[in-house]
Amino acid sequence: MKSFPMFYLISFCFIFALSAYAENSSGSICGIVTYYNTNDGLPNVLVSVDTGNEILTTYTDFYGHYCLNDLYPAYYTVSFKSYDHEKIKEMISLNEELNIALCPGIEKFYILTESQLIASENTTFFQQIELAGGCPVSYSYSGELPDGLTFDQSTGVISGHINEDQEERFTFTVSVVDLEDNVTSKDFLLIILKKLSISTEGCLDCVVVNEPF
Known part of the structure; x- marks a missing residue:
């Protein structure tokens, strides 16, 4: 019976361990999206991140909460877009909380x-x-x-x-x-x-009997 070459055995173990580490070290980017003027949570905001291989997307819930999961350690640019709010991009590393406030999407300020x-x-x-x-x-x-x-x-x-x-x-x-x-x-x-002022000479309360006033 031939023995399995030691080189291949070590390589196989290394690749398996690396894959297991990568899988276990994946994480997420979560946070809350709010309206700038009131701090109320914004629902239905499109949140996306480009991993290099694909673009992962999710939407904020009724209270403005979101989570992008199954991300590997790296720095990511997260984009936020809503129908009536401006698009903002933020750079963040894995497992950091990213809370952001959006402005009204009126083009003319x-x-x-x-x-x-x-x-x-x-x-x-x-x-x-x-x-x-x-x-x-x-x-x-x-x-x-x-x-x-x-x-x-x-x-x-x-x-x-x-x-x-x-x-x-x-x-x-x-x-x-x-x-x-x-x-x-x-x-x-x-x-x-200016306040209106009246200037008169003499006194207005001086009355002569039997004379017009």
């Missing part, structure tokens, strides 16, 4: 707030810079605001108390950057209405 703002002196003022599309990350402005007003760069709110005895017109520009590094800007004119 711009400022909705009217360019002319009206305020009255010696009153409280509040104005939120409103947007269409995109997920704002930061706000900024250039130009001049009336004394007493501040601009919140994290929320895009102009607020404060407008002091008296100021100029009547102020011009400034607001710029907004969203999650995708898109930038939109708009010029504004803030008009301050």
Whole structure:
């Protein structure tokens, strides 16, 4: 009886062990997809990853959860796509949790707030810079605001108390950057209405008897 060559026996054992290791070391990429503005889970988002040999896909469940299984150790680019949300790609290694927030899928990202703002002196003022599309990350402005007003760069709110005895017109520009590094800007004119004052000579309560008033 011929003995099985030692070389082939060792090779067979090595290949078997390597296959077993690869099978046991496979893992997954899981996470949650949420809506940026509310943090609510987004269902039916297409999640896909290119393994090099094939593209694996899955959909988020009702609560925004997803899992891509049977992946071998490597770095993967994961894509997210929904009907009314933008597509985002993230690089991640195996067995890491990948949670992501998606923005509204409105192609045009711009400022909705009217360019002319009206305020009255010696009153409280509040104005939120409103947007269409995109997920704002930061706000900024250039130009001049009336004394007493501040601009919140994290929320895009102009607020404060407008002091008296100021100029009547102020011009400034607001710029907004969203999650995708898109930038939109708009010029504004803030008009301050002065309080009406009446100036008279003498006294109005001086009445002469039997004379018209």
